[in-house]
Amino acid sequence: MPTDIAPLSQILGALEAAGEPTRLRLLALLAEAEITVSELVAILGQSQPRISRHLKLLAEAGLIDRHREGAWAFFHLAQSGAVAALARDILRRIDPSDPQFVSDRARLAEARRTRAEQAARYFAEQADNWNRIRSLHVPEEQLEAAIRDIVGKQEIRSVLDLGTGTGRMLELLAPRAERAVGVDLSTAMLAVARAGIDKAGLRNVQLRQGDIYALPVERDSYDLVLVHLVLHYLDDPLRALREAARTMRPGGRLIVVDFAPHSLEFLRTDHAHRRLGFSREEIEQMMRDVGLENVSYRSLTPRTRDPEKLTVSLWVARDPRIISDLVPATVSIA
Incomplete structure (x- = not known):
């Protein structure tokens, strides 16, 4: 089967998984960067069990990828396959000026600034000690x-x-x-x-x-x-x-x-x-x-x-x- 098409059941499952406000917001965020659960909790202001449940459903539908490194797990929008292409197409059709998505992107930018500041502080502290x-x-x-x-x-x-x-x-x-x-x-x-x-x-x-x-x-x-x-x-x-x-x-x-x-x-x-x-x-x-x-x-x-x-x-x-x-x-x- 060509990689750009999928069975009807898989497409329907992906649409059902994406068709919920929080999960759609998660897809938009995970299209921007690899993000951990704790960061998503802070960005969306929801509990960790709730966010983890949404991520599980998105992963099972093939919409996002997950990989674990030590004690951390990273999530990102799926990169290949028909379902991934469907997710990207859905996100392209969202009005980028929608207040909810603007707010989410602002919080993501804040999280990324925090990462950068932490790294910058580290470099400043460790500049002479490698x-x-x-x-x-x-x-x-x-x-x-x-x-x-x-x-x-x-x-x-x-x-x-x-x-x-x-x-x-x-x-x-x-x-x-x-x-x-x-x-x-x-x-x-x-x-x-x-x-x-x-x-x-x-x-x-x-x-x-x-x-x-x-x-x-x-x-x-x-x-x-x-x-x-x-x-x-x-x-x-x-x-x-x-x-x-x-x-x-x-x-x-x-x-x-x-x-x-x-x-x-x-x-x-x-x-x-x-x-x-x-x-x-x-x-x-x-x-x-x-x-x-x-x-x-x-x-x-x-x-x-x-x-x-x-x-x-x-x-x-x-x-x-x-x-x-x-x-x-x-x-x-x-």
């Missing part, structure tokens, strides 16, 4: 050597480092580039990065304060984009990768570095990690979803079998466009 996290995975020298190997010897015109943090990746790659830009939300982290860049004597680096979901940089302009140990802090990694892809020059490369799936719950509670790692398949699917071609994957596993140690994964994807894709048909290139 030793504990670094001790959990392979030595920094080994990870940096792997990144240098991936980058190779080809010319780099422009580098973009998203969530630049201490600026270490800029220090590593900027000497190879004509121009390098680092973006971070935290002014405290940008201060740390600026000190390191000044110390390294790098004059081709710019630092910008900005949101990874709305990057303050040019589109179609960077031939190397790096997202280094950042995605696990985000509530919507796919959205961040989509924004990263928009900055890439045709033929440009995206390097994602992050942890493989793990169970170190203290990283979430004590260090503001939103996600406990990513599988190879999860990131590769995200790459495809944002229009990139997967190129390579590798993992760096600590030699010890200590369960407290983390595996670091590195993904490389490429923008499949060619330069002519950005040039109007009426323009010729000599």
Whole structure:
């Protein structure tokens, strides 16, 4: 059966599940981001048992996806299939100025601001103290050597480092580039990065304060984009990768570095990690979803079998466009 059609019983079940005010509001919210039950309780102002019951009915109807990570469960609008397409179609037909949905979106924005503020406070408090996290995975020298190997010897015109943090990746790659830009939300982290860049004597680096979901940089302009140990802090990694892809020059490369799936719950509670790692398949699917071609994957596993140690994964994807894709048909290139 084609993926865009479904049995009558399934369609009727989805319509019945969606045809209730609270559940329709939940669908609209979950189309925006991955959200936990506790956040939905705060946004909608209803009890946890009631919200959990609504989520259960929506999941059983195939309208939303649920995945558990440690003690947390995340919900999001279903991404594929006829029922998911039906849900998106229903949501497209809702008046975006409806007062109820405007209010819900405002509360969601407040919840997301709270997340961002928590992460910013963490970065400000931890700006000079990364030793504990670094001790959990392979030595920094080994990870940096792997990144240098991936980058190779080809010319780099422009580098973009998203969530630049201490600026270490800029220090590593900027000497190879004509121009390098680092973006971070935290002014405290940008201060740390600026000190390191000044110390390294790098004059081709710019630092910008900005949101990874709305990057303050040019589109179609960077031939190397790096997202280094950042995605696990985000509530919507796919959205961040989509924004990263928009900055890439045709033929440009995206390097994602992050942890493989793990169970170190203290990283979430004590260090503001939103996600406990990513599988190879999860990131590769995200790459495809944002229009990139997967190129390579590798993992760096600590030699010890200590369960407290983390595996670091590195993904490389490429923008499949060619330069002519950005040039109007009426323009010729000599």
